[in-house]
Amino acid sequence: MKLVTRAQWGARDYRRPNGATLYSGKRRGVKLHYLGTAYSDRPHAQCAAYVRQLQAQHMDGNGWSDIGYSFVVCTHGYVYEGRGLSRRNSANGSTGLNDQDYAVCLLVGSSGMTKPTDAQLHGARDAIEYCREEGPAGTWLGGHRDGYATACPGDAVYAWVKAGAPRPNTSKEDDMPLSDADMKKLADLVADRVWKKDGLTVRWGTKENPDWAAYSILHHATEVVRDNRVRLQKVQADIGALSGVVSRLAEGGGLTAAEIQAAAEAGAQAALAKLGEQLTDTTPQG
Structure with a gap:
């Protein structure tokens, strides 16, 4: 008041x-x-x-x-x-x-x-x-x-x-969705006021699209997050399958404990390395 x-x-x-x-x-x-x-x-x-x-x-x-x-x-x-x-x-x-x-x-x-x-x-x-x-x-x-x-x-x-002395409704304009043009202006403003001002490393443009601006990068980041979630789920599935194989081998006695452990570690490292390569591939190239 x-x-x-x-x-x-x-x-x-x-x-x-x-x-x-x-x-x-x-x-x-x-x-x-x-x-x-x-x-x-x-x-x-x-x-x-x-x-x-x-x-x-x-x-x-x-x-x-x-x-x-x-x-x-x-x-x-x-x-x-x-x-x-x-x-x-x-x-x-x-x-x-x-x-x-x-x-x-x-x-x-x-x-x-x-x-x-x-x-x-x-x-x-x-x-x-x-x-x-x-x-x-x-x-x-x-x-x-x-x-x-x-x-x-x-x-x-x-x-x-x-009518009960209601407060006036002054939020009608606030409920209107932003247009694509407004979103692009907002993204450019964030880039100018935050990314560039603070000196953050942002690769502006790619070989395929050299005109990338802030809106393009934000849109790309959303797609990258979605793709990485799928890749992480696949890695988790691979590791789970590998664990099952290791368990069965241990039960059958076909390998020594040291050999089983080495195989498990090698499989896990290979899966993580593959994930790292996939994540690197999503970075826009200048």
């Missing part, structure tokens, strides 16, 4: 004793709010000033002891600490409603910018989870209009709330 503390956004000190009133018990859940006035989006550098303006409106215009909300979420996904987790909010409509649920306000309006951004929805979801985990708040979730006669938090935010 991108939390902006009161000190960080430059909050005024709250009035006492009312601004210091604590919740009387655990909160049932979280209520979502909007501004209810026109709002225009702004660069993030100006969001803290707007939250200070909102606090001034609540304290000097409404006569409240502090900004009314528990938390405020800007369109860039930052969560501004209002009255926070411990002090009772004054935004839900009555003392009982304020004591019952946290109040989280999204900086969207009844006109102008009326729909929250994806970043803002992520921030609001962060605030909800923060209230539940640290508050503590129960799992109930609603809008200001639930239990109070108001249009708040607006139709767009309320529809999101009634």
